[in-house]
Amino acid sequence: MEIILAIGIGVFAASGVWLLLRPRTYQVIIGLSLISYAVNLFIFSMGRVKLHAPPVLQPGTAGDPAAMADPVPQALVLTAIVIGFAMTALLLVVLLAARGRTGTDHVDGREAD
Amino acid sequence: MDPINHIVILPILLPLVVGAFMLLFSDRRRSMKIALSVGTTLTLLVVAIALVAIAGTPHGDRWSSLIVYPVGNWPPPFGIVLVADRLSALMLLLTAVLANASLLFALARWHGAGPRFYTLFLFLLAGLNGAFLTGDLFNLFVFFEILLAASYGLVLHGSGTARVKAGLHYIPINLIASSLFLVGVSLIYGVTGTLNMADLGRTVPTLPEDSRVLFEIGAAILGIAFLVKAGMWPLSFWLPTTYAAACAPVAAMFAIMTKVGIYVILRLFLLALGDEAGAVEDFGAEWLYFGGMATIAFGAIGVLAAQSMQRLGGYAVLVSSGTLLAAIGTGNSAVISGALYYLAVSTLTIAAYFLLVELIERGRQAGADVLAVTQEMFGDPEEDIEEEDDEIGVAIPATIAVLGGAFVACTALLSGLPPLSGFIAKFAMLSALINEAGTIPARHWALVILLMVSGLAMLIAMTRTGIRTLWVPDEIAIPRVRAIEAIPIGLLLLLCVAMTVMGGPTMRYMEATAQVLYWPAIYANDVLGPAAGGPR
Numbered sequence: 044m045e046i047i048l049a050i051g052i053g054v055f056a057a058s059g060v061w062l063l064l065r066p067r068t069y070q071v072i073i074g075l076s077l078i079s080y081a082v083n084l085f086i087f088s089m090g091r092v093k094l095h096a097p098p099v100l101q102p103g104t105a106g107d108p109a110a111m112a113d114p115v116p117q118a119l120v121l122t123a124i125v126i127g128f129a130m131t132a133l134l135l136v137v138l139l140a141a142r143g144r145t146g147t148d149h150v151d152g153r154e155a156d
Numbered sequence: 157m158d159p160i161n162h163i164v165i166l167p168i169l170l171p172l173v174v175g176a177f178m179l180l181f182s183d184r185r186r187s188m189k190i191a192l193s194v195g196t197t198l199t200l201l202v203v204a205i206a207l208v209a210i211a212g213t214p215h216g217d218r219w220s221s222l223i224v225y226p227v228g229n230w231p232p233p234f235g236i237v238l239v240a241d242r243l244s245a246l247m248l249l250l251t252a253v254l255a256n257a258s259l260l261f262a263l264a265r266w267h268g269a270g271p272r273f274y275t276l277f278l279f280l281l282a283g284l285n286g287a288f289l290t291g292d293l294f295n296l297f298v299f300f301e302i303l304l305a306a307s308y309g310l311v312l313h314g315s316g317t318a319r320v321k322a323g324l325h326y327i328p329i330n331l332i333a334s335s336l337f338l339v340g341v342s343l344i345y346g347v348t349g350t351l352n353m354a355d356l357g358r359t360v361p362t363l364p365e366d367s368r369v370l371f372e373i374g375a376a377i378l379g380i381a382f383l384v385k386a387g388m389w390p391l392s393f394w395l396p397t398t399y400a401a402a403c404a405p406v407a408a409m410f411a412i413m414t415k416v417g418i419y420v421i422l423r424l425f426l427l428a429l430g431d432e433a434g435a436v437e438d439f440g441a442e443w444l445y446f447g448g449m450a451t452i453a454f455g456a457i458g459v460l461a462a463q464s465m466q467r468l469g470g471y472a473v474l475v476s477s478g479t480l481l482a483a484i485g486t487g488n489s490a491v492i493s494g495a496l497y498y499l500a501v502s503t504l505t506i507a508a509y510f511l512l513v514e515l516i517e518r519g520r521q522a523g524a525d526v527l528a529v530t531q532e533m534f535g536d537p538e539e540d541i542e543e544e545d546d547e548i549g550v551a552i553p554a555t556i557a558v559l560g561g562a563f564v565a566c567t568a569l570l571s572g573l574p575p576l577s578g579f580i581a582k583f584a585m586l587s588a589l590i591n592e593a594g595t596i597p598a599r600h601w602a603l604v605i606l607l608m609v610s611g612l613a614m615l616i617a618m619t620r621t622g623i624r625t626l627w628v629p630d631e632i633a634i635p636r637v638r639a640i641e642a643i644p645i646g647l648l649l650l651l652c653v654a655m656t657v658m659g660g661p662t663m664r665y666m667e668a669t670a671q672v673l674y675w676p677a678i679y680a681n682d683v684l685g686p687a688a689g690g691p692r
Contacts, residue, residue, distance in 0.1 A: 141323075
């Protein structure tokens, strides 16, 4: 379980970084999306990987911390996903504006010689 | 809770609500939007002054009182808290002053250059104020994103290829920095189990040996995220281009954006990695020190090499960031109190400079080359200039003299020449560096020399620019300047002069601020209640 999660985060992050360093704006935005997936999974894993454990207490019970999943990282992930989504959408608009203004999809706004 | 404490949430809530409310109306209802946004920024200024007064009032046997505001009334560290202390109040005041000046300037011309300017501007203020007030790491991330999202819109305000190109670099870099921020925050949470800054300061000294390395990695990654925003070399190449491309009121507002990074580093560094942090004490101080020195050097070279006045301003931002980072890296409270004074002065000056440059450039853009050619073709240049004077000079006489005077003041402030407050700021830092107990380490001398040389570089570059744009006679075309544009610049520079005249009280406030920062235990006690004794 842990090893699969770790490999998943690593592959996402590595592919994301590689795409980020490419010269086309579309590759950059996909790279940023992949990196945000890696980050979200990473935040989630920081609450420790635990199977079949609810993050909220049952009504009327005291609750045993060992049997519960940590709810804080899950809340953080949710916030991070929403914010990341909004930022990607915003970048997409800028990217289209740049394509329209400069006539190229190179990240510097002009083709490399 | 004292009812007056509710004003702590006002700097966040007010711009957010007013900004959202204005989205409901079309941009054509301009007078209503102007009234609302000016009213908001003025209220923010009043609130910030009140907070400075409250936080600066001695409380019992201490120098300052600290307002803790638990949002949602959950007891910390479980709920999110807002904390207003001397440092936060100071930053809020700076933000409010800059906001009023930039908005007033924008009302002359720039506010109509693109859609939704007022809303974006107020959201930027909400994000800035939130980042300065929050006492919770993840909440800090949220406020960072609010201010960044608004800044992405504002960079593109006015449109144009240069701005879109700059935005294309600015936005991805900040998105990556935000990812690093998240990784750092979650690592720290995974190790310490808390996101509350005060609680973090209390937990860190008790960390077991094996998780300390993980904590240090988390702190380092978080630090990189803030250093990107603060513009430390080599994470700063995006900064001059972006600041030069942004329109003048936005660039003036951005003068405080790098200071957000500095503020967070100062706060977290002293809270979690300060003198009481045990084994992780002063982690990263060397990086801040030498990184700051490299930034000063890079900024000084950039200032000399800059070909446009806006880019010169961008590099001046870097010099100021570098100076502050190096000062934090010294870990000496006297140096830091000087640095806080420097922070206020340099932010105000750079903002005034960006506004001023736009006015000067406007005169040159309005056909400076054509005028030069016609003067050459049709005889006596002095006659022509006098005619120009009669034509435009009626509205505001001696425009050039006013602009030139403001430019000279900016030069003196940026390069740290007497008699203005830039000199006091540099003098305070230098004397604290040299007066350190024991023998002065060689690296302090290196910093002293760097500060001097960077001031000299600034002086050379500014003088050269001033001669080229304001003195060389056949390039002068008197810009049309409206009073509403000159007033904000004058006010910002007057504030710097006031800081010179009121140097004593201002410096005492900064000294108390720095000393409070060095007692993280007091901060933790006020936020969390008295320490429980044993390790958690």
